[in-house]
Amino acid sequence: MNGEHAIEVTGLRKAYGSVPVLDGIDLRVERGSMLALLGPNGAGKTTTVRILSTLLRPDAGTARVHGFDVERQAGAVRRSIGVTGQHTAVDGLLTGYENLVLMGRLFRLPGRAARSRATELLERFGLAEAASRQAKTYSGGMRRRLDLAISLIAAPPVLFLDEPTTGLDPRSRNAVWETVRELLTGGVTVLLTTQYLEEADQLADRVAVVDGGRIVADGTPARLKQQVGAELLELAFADPGAFHLAREILGQDGPRADERALRVSVAVEHPKDVRRILDLLAERGVDPDRLGVEKPTLDDVFLTLTGAHAGGGQ
Amino acid sequence: MNTVNTVNTPVTRAGEARWALSNAGALVGRSLRHITRSPEQLMLMLFLPTMLLLMFRYLFGGAIATGGMSYVNYVIAGNIAVSVTFNATATSVAVAGDMLEGIVERFRSMPVSSPAVLVGHVAASLARNLVSIAVMVGVGLLAGFRPVAGPGQWLAALGLLVLFTLGVSWIAVLLGVLAKTVEGASGLSMPLVFVPYVSSAFVPPGTMPEALRVIAENQPVTPMVDAVRALFLDQPVGDSAWLAVAWWGGLTLVAVPLAGVLFRRRSAPGSR
Numbered sequence: 001m002n003g004e005h006a007i008e009v010t011g012l013r014k015a016y017g018s019v020p021v022l023d024g025i026d027l028r029v030e031r032g033s034m035l036a037l038l039g040p041n042g043a044g045k046t047t048t049v050r051i052l053s054t055l056l057r058p059d060a061g062t063a064r065v066h067g068f069d070v071e072r073q074a075g076a077v078r079r080s081i082g083v084t085g086q087h088t089a090v091d092g093l094l095t096g097y098e099n100l101v102l103m104g105r106l107f108r109l110p111g112r113a114a115r116s117r118a119t120e121l122l123e124r125f126g127l128a129e130a131a132s133r134q135a136k137t138y139s140g141g142m143r144r145r146l147d148l149a150i151s152l153i154a155a156p157p158v159l160f161l162d163e164p165t166t167g168l169d170p171r172s173r174n175a176v177w178e179t180v181r182e183l184l185t186g187g188v189t190v191l192l193t194t195q196y197l198e199e200a201d202q203l204a205d206r207v208a209v210v211d212g213g214r215i216v217a218d219g220t221p222a223r224l225k226q227q228v229g230a231e232l233l234e235l236a237f238a239d240p241g242a243f244h245l246a247r248e249i250l251g252q253d254g255p256r257a258d259e260r261a262l263r264v265s266v267a268v269e270h271p272k273d274v275r276r277i278l279d280l281l282a283e284r285g286v287d288p289d290r291l292g293v294e295k296p297t298l299d300d301v302f303l304t305l306t307g308a309h310a311g312g313g314q
Numbered sequence: 315m316n317t318v319n320t321v322n323t324p325v326t327r328a329g330e331a332r333w334a335l336s337n338a339g340a341l342v343g344r345s346l347r348h349i350t351r352s353p354e355q356l357m358l359m360l361f362l363p364t365m366l367l368l369m370f371r372y373l374f375g376g377a378i379a380t381g382g383m384s385y386v387n388y389v390i391a392g393n394i395a396v397s398v399t400f401n402a403t404a405t406s407v408a409v410a411g412d413m414l415e416g417i418v419e420r421f422r423s424m425p426v427s428s429p430a431v432l433v434g435h436v437a438a439s440l441a442r443n444l445v446s447i448a449v450m451v452g453v454g455l456l457a458g459f460r461p462v463a464g465p466g467q468w469l470a471a472l473g474l475l476v477l478f479t480l481g482v483s484w485i486a487v488l489l490g491v492l493a494k495t496v497e498g499a500s501g502l503s504m505p506l507v508f509v510p511y512v513s514s515a516f517v518p519p520g521t522m523p524e525a526l527r528v529i530a531e532n533q534p535v536t537p538m539v540d541a542v543r544a545l546f547l548d549q550p551v552g553d554s555a556w557l558a559v560a561w562w563g564g565l566t567l568v569a570v571p572l573a574g575v576l577f578r579r580r581s582a583p584g585s586r
Contacts, residue, residue, distance in 0.1 A: 053423040055582070078425040089416030093351040094344065105340040106426045108333065134351065150420075 005064075006031045006158050006189035007052065012061035014047055014213075021047045023213035024061070029206075034180075034190040036200035036221075038301070039210035045193035046086065048210075049162045052191065053083045066158050066189075082151030082159045086166060088143045089150075092136030096127050096146050099135055100153055107154040114153075121149040125179055141172020148179060159183065161192045165199060177202055197301055201225065209305060217305050228296045228304045229267020233274055235281075235288040237262045245286050250277065256303065268293070334427035341434030348408065349442055355404045359442045363397045363450040370516065371457045378517055383547070386458045390450065391543040392515025395535050397446045398479050399510055402486035403503045405439045409490025410499035418581045428581065429574050432487050439483040440476065447475060461546040471545040474558055478538050481562040482506065484569035491576045510535045534561035 007029035014022040022044045029035040037045045050056040052065055054074040063070045066080035090099050097118055104114025122131045125145040130138060135146060144164060151159060161180065165173040180203055183190060194200055200207045201221040209217040209224070217224065237243040243262040250266055257264045268274055274293070281287065296304075349355050367386075370393055375385035412418050412431055421428040451459070463471065486503050493499035512530050513519070519530035530536055537557035544551045 055419065055423055075425060078423060081423065083420070083423045085416060085419065087416050089420035091344065091417060093348045098347065102340055102344050103424075105343075106337055106421070106424060108336055 004031050005029060006066055007035075007191060008062075008064045009048075009052070010062050012048065012051060012063060013059045014044075014051065014056065015059055021213050022051075022058070022061075025210075025213070025215060027208060027215070029189055029191055031189055032184070032187045033205040034184055034192060034203055036204035036207045037191065037193040037210050038195070038197065038200045038207050039193075040195060043210040044213040045210055046162055049083070049085075049160045049191065049193060052077075053081055053160055054078055079154075080156055080158055082154070082156040084144075084148050084151045084159075084161050084164055086163045088147040090135045090138075090143055090146050093134060095132050095134055096122060096138070096142075096149075097131040099146060100150060103150045103153045109154065117153060117155075121152060124182075125149045126175065139172070141168050141175060144168060144172065144176060145179065148176065152183075157188060159188050159190045161190060163193055163195065166195065173199075197224075197228075197296060209301060224301070225296075228301050230269050230296075231267070232265045232294050232296055232300060233268045233277060234263060234265045234292045234294060235277075236290040237264075237286075238289040242286050242288075245284065246281055246288070249280055249284055249286065256300075265294075267296075330427075333425075334430060337427045338430040338433045341430050342437040343434075345408070345434035345438030346441060349438055352404075354407075355401075355442060358401045358404050359446050360449055362400055363393070363446045364453050366393045366397055367450055367453045367457060371454075374516075380518060384458060384460070386454060387460060387547060388543065389516060390454045390459050391539045391546065392510060392513070394447055394450055394475060394542070395478070395510040395513070395515050395539050396507065397450060398443050398475075398482050399506045399508075401439060401443055401446060402482050402506050403500050404442075405435055405483055405486040406490035406493065406499040406503035407496060408438075409435050409487050410493040410496045413491060413493075413577075413581060414496055422581060429577050432491075432573060432577060435487055435490075436480065436483045439486070440479055443475075443479045443483075447472075462548040463546050464548070467545040467548060470555070471542045474538060474542055474545075474555065474562075477559065477562045477566070481566040481569065484566055484573055488569050488573045488576065491573055491580055509533070510539070513539060515539050534558070534565065537561060 005028045007027060009025055009027040012022050012025040012027075013020070025044065025048060027035065027048075037048060039045050047056065051058050052063055052070060054070050054077050057071060065077045068076040068080065070077050091102070094102065100118035100121055101114050104117055105111070107114075109117065119128075119131075122128050125148065127142060127145060127149070130142060135143060138146065148161075148164065164180070165176050168176065177199070180190065180192070192200070192204060201224075204221060207217075207219065207221050207224050208215045217227075235246060237246060240262060243257075243259075243264065246264050247257050250264060256266075266277060268277070278288075349359065367390065370389045371386045375389070378385055380388040409432065412435075418428055418431060421431060451461075461468075485506065489502045489506075490499050493502050510516075512526060513533055513535035514530060515535060519527045519536065522530055537554040538561070541551050541554040541558045543549075544554065
């Protein structure tokens, strides 16, 4: 338990056959904090989690979790972690309560401790009423919460959440977020993977953006959003003339333009930015046909980040 | 979140053995719970043996001559064999489900001796089959089965059936581990069901065409069925009991480590 980092990853590489999946990943996660690995499908997020949770051996590089080497001290790592995978692994034939007690017993909690811990977790995850129902009757959100509860049965100091809200409806997603936030107040270290910028923003202290098996950006959500913009103002124009003029006028704001759709989008931080932009255009007699304000997506993050790299890096 | 990690940790070899044993205990409990929750397993455990016995007793029995012995007395040991192999398909399906639906993967990220999950399935299979055998004997008694075995013979017959069940269950586990889909697991284990048909289970091999007779007389189900039948009816057992022990003991000794190796390989592709 030396050092202030609960997770330390250096130069992690993994290939499946000749296809590289991880191409040198470096990560440090401070004890008691949450890092979000943000990236599209196939970026290497799940592979990273699988290596850190001892399910997969890396080809090269080292990884330490809670001070233990994932290859040489796999047993100690397993006793220090909880894992919630992309696919829920609950026993559908057992009730929610039985699932938790079974997992507690597998961790060799004494019977009474396993039972009281199970009750406590069901309570905390809003599953108390469903405790004696078979897990196969649970909704997707309930299963995910049960899965999360299972990963906490032995109160692990480090938790891996691999896309914990993928496929959930907004209400269940919010419920999962709530519980994850609570965990952090208890001093648990969390590594979260997600495809959603908003999720990383809502939960994590730091975000590492992964693409093609590499970390392409690393920082606080605020800094990342600063780079991308909190929101995007989308302007559509009626004719190519207005479109080209608008692009020229907004040039210094670094707009992204879609020539075919005659659309320009600009990052905005405040409502007054919208007025400023419309004023700028109006001064030169350009009026957009339509406008909309959208949250930046993972796509926008990548366009901005890779653009920034191409233009000379950070 | 302030209950700290008070998990006992295995340090010594003996500690590890105790840990594995405790894991197996928990997982046996889990698989036993599954029996009453799974309609398929309940059907196979209770309804199937009843139907098998009634069918062979009343539907086919009249047309099969077994040389003086009443057909129900002849066939009950064979019916038990088929019931065990039928029940094996449920074991394969349950194992495949655990392998493919994330449970085993979860165990692997926990300080759990994950092959213990297989022990759980075999124990549950044994429990289901013991109930099936009781049902079969009970229904048999109502339908004219007249055993004349003494306590020692009953015990010996039961011992043989337990050994047979363990062997078949481990083979079923093996097939469940190999299956690529849960549905595939039942297909993969289905041939097991038909193995007893080409044995002395339902008709004396002497009545079969030459090629089938040779197979039937030399396959592992025949000595087991012959021995159990002879024990039930207080007839000379001959070599069949020892042959049955050798066959099924041997098959079990091969299937257990093989299942373990394949389990490790399949549950951790391309890694430890």
